[in-house]
Amino acid sequence: MAKIKVRHPVVNLEGDEMAGVIWKDIRSLLIEPHLDIPIETYDLSVSHRDRTGDAVTLEAAHAILRAGVGIKCATINPDAAKRLELSLSHPLKSCNGSIRAVIGGVIFREPVLCPGAPTLVRRWTKPIVVARHGFGDFYSAAELAVPGPGKLTLRFDGNDANGKAISLERTVFDYPGPGVALAIYNLDESFREYAQTCLRYGLQRGLPVVFSTKNTVLKLYDERFKKIFQDVFDEQFKVDYEREGLTYEHRLIDEMVATALKGEGGFVWACKNYDGDVQSDFVAQGFGSLGLMTSILVARGGAVVMTEAAHGTMTRHYREYQAGKAVSSNPIASIFAWSRGLAHRAKLDEDSYLQRFAMELERACRETVGAGMMTRDLAQLIGPNQPWLTTKEFLNQVAARLDLALAHDGRREAPPPHQLDEFVSTHAGQARSLLGRRPSGPKGRAQLGAAPP
């Protein structure tokens, strides 16, 4: 069968350890046999980042901005022990943090739901997409060790909305003895952008959006965030949401945690920075395995996307691999990094063949698990006697199903409505205009069953 010719490049970001091994297998077994695609590769393995003084990470980030699509393997975020183990000479920053500093955007984490793979929270039958605000709060806080008794004040010197000089000051606490202090900040503009990105994403995906804060305690800080989110919804999204039968609401974070656990899923959970950090791990585990958790960074109004698995490099599994043992790491989230990245490429290029390939790749993963063939992490959820495959055996099964699906071409029925399909189709116009490209062909779901040339 002829390969699908893809016109524009994707940026491939290579990584470390077990994730890096699986990454190469995914390319050779699932991508390269079917796609004739320009792939710009950047080696973000920790040793290469170290050799380049981390310049390669910045180059990669700018390449993603140019191409509109980055597909990233997990990378080591070295701590002191890792620096010693690998004899690293540079104090490398978090790879993802460096990339985000260049392209900005919001991270959405979402589980892959596979029939036959039970979730740990059995009620969750629909995805919960956790969004995390990535600016300010605790992650850029100013901390102070208070040595003894004294007064702590919060003071602002600057201008008011009309440009007039102003000073604001309030007493935080009268310390009777030693302790600690912390100040955090945020920006209206960052709140606004976050609200827009989350609400646009909910609309694309056909999912209601819930935003959670602790506005009962932070009556000014969180209340401002809540108000801006509501204003953005009322002014820019309300009509579209009503038309699509979707909802937006704000909830107290405590109530939201309880509601999420009681429900069946099926919503975008827009979180503040710290809540998103914590709740994304809670949700990931609730859905069963880190190997099913995908992560997508949506930037520049949806025009630029970087996809990856939410898990790390799986050091423990890599040690087993190095010792020559059979490894059963789950490659699904890494495969979905490819399928979602390629789907974005398809959306930008209005390429229905590539779009269909991305859907078939995801379908092949789900059907393989549905047929009872899975890696150990999923098998353990079913029970101790459930048989499991090694990573390589699982990948071979997915490859066989994918080959079959693509070979069927026109004989296979058009795929049913699918979350990727919605993700792909909705934002094509806007993304294209942001990148200054013209549409180059017909679009729409009707084409999805068409045979590649």
Ligand code: NAP
């Ligand atoms: P990890 O790589 O996510 O793995 C932790 C454990 O979670 C594994 O040992 C395994 O549990 C389970 N797990 C994760 N992914 C799995 C999969 N696909 N299939 C089956 N089980 C899976 O976290 P880590 O070991 O703490 O971190 C290793 C390195 O990754 C660190 O250097 C860290 O900085 C980096 N990291 C990178 C990223 C990124 O690039 N986005 C994200 C997180 C961490 P069992 O051992 O019980 O099988």
Ligand code: MG
């Ligand atoms: Mg976390």
